Amino acid sequence: MKVLEIAKPGEVRLIERPVPQPGPGEVLLRVRTVGYCGTDLSTFRGANPLVEYPRIPGHEVAGTIEQFGADATSDLSVGQHVLVFPYTECERCTACQAGRPNCCQYNQTLGVQRDGALAEYACLPAEKLIAAPGLTDRDLALVEPLTVGAHAVARGQATEQDTVLVFGCGAIGLGVIAAAASRHARVIAVDIDDEKLALGEKCGAAESINSLTEDLNTRVAELTDGHGPHLVIEAVGLPQTFRASVNLVAFAGRVVYVGYAKAAVEYETKFFVMKELDIRGSRNALRRDFDAVIEMLQSGSLPVDEIVNRSTNLAGACEAMEQWSASPQQVTKIHITLD
Structure with missing residues (x-):
């Protein structure tokens, strides 16, 4: 079978490997669609400290069940289209014991700390597969990135009484916008690209601000x-937007960081105390976040065709990664189809 591998920083290639056989408790999945994640781009650029090379990327996965291994118990069946829950949990660390396995101290995400599923076939634990009736493979592969934003909204405890400002209208930011809007919060989207801001409005933003052309x-x-917004969610990962989140949020407000800055951030810390802020991180997602996003996609309320603004097959996957690295501002979401 064909597999996409990031051999080292700046080098991506297709290789051949044998079709794997499912072990006990596993399922053989015929992979149909995989979304490229910003994490994959960081791996390609050599900027992901969690990755060892070579690495097979791919954790935004839709596929069809081909075969069950021994002792694999599931309500799912052969031929069923499913998505993948790509995280592991140790069940022993403080996060897992607190009911927050999404930030398990020893988590291994597909395509990051372990090889992912950007291959024609993949073997995965049966309990990590999720069915979502009525969704296409494109929809199924979009669930996971949208859940990252949905989890950030849950961390911020957004309600219908809140004004929520969202920095960034990339794939994660759009998930934030959609999830906050689904809770009937008023959402203000901030970006430097008018087309992405327009897409943010289609996902539920009531207002938008181009911070490049407006004050x-x-x-x-x-x-x-x-007063400032009650809640600010940062989905860009730049020092200036990290600081702006604290500066702009209302007194007694909340700030959630789902992006992470690649450089040190200096703050005017008086606002932490004067505003009595709640500042929270957000990592990955919980199963209930997946259920919430699946429901949003099943409702047909999201402009999926515009969120996924580039698709190619496996033969074009290497070139797509290279082009994305050269012009990241032109991409919201890339899907690789393997049919």
């Missing part, structure tokens, strides 16, 4: 009667 502080003050 961010002034516009936020205008839209919030000078």
Whole structure:
């Protein structure tokens, strides 16, 4: 079978490997669609400290069940289309014991700490497969990245009384916007690209701000009667947006960081105390976040055709990664189809 491998920073290639056989408790999955994640781009660029090379990427996965291994128990059946829950949990660390396995100290995400599923076939634990009736393979492969945003909204405890400002209208930011809007919060999207802001509005943002052409502080003050948003969710990962989140949020507000800055961030820390802020991180997602996103996609409320703005087959996957690295601003989501 054909497999995509990131051999080392800057080098991606197709290789041949034998079709794997499912072990006890595993399922052989015929992979249909895989989404490229920003984590995969970081791996390609050599900027992901969690990765060892060579590495097979791929954790945004849709596929068809081909075969059950010994002792694999599941309500699913051969031929069923499913998506993959790509995280592991140790069940012993403090996070797992607290009911938050999404941030398990020893988590291994597909395609990051262990090889992923960007291959024609993959063997996965039966309990990590999720059915979502009515969704296409494209929809199924989009669930996981949207859950990252949905989990950030849950971490921020967004309600219908809140104004939520979201930094970034990439795939993760769009998930944030959609999830906050589904809770009937008022959402303000911030980006530097008008097309991405328009897509953010289609996902549920009530207002949008182009911080490249508009004064961010002034516009936020205008839209919030000078108070600032109740909740700010940062999905960009830049020092300036990390700081702006704290500066803009209302007194007694909440800040959630789902992006992470690649450089050290200096803060005016007085706002932490003066505003009595709740500042939270958000990592991966819980199973209930998957259920929430599946329900959103089943409702047909999301502009999936526009979120996935590039698709190619496995033969074009290497070139797609290289082009994405050269022009990241042109990409919201790339899907690799393996049919």
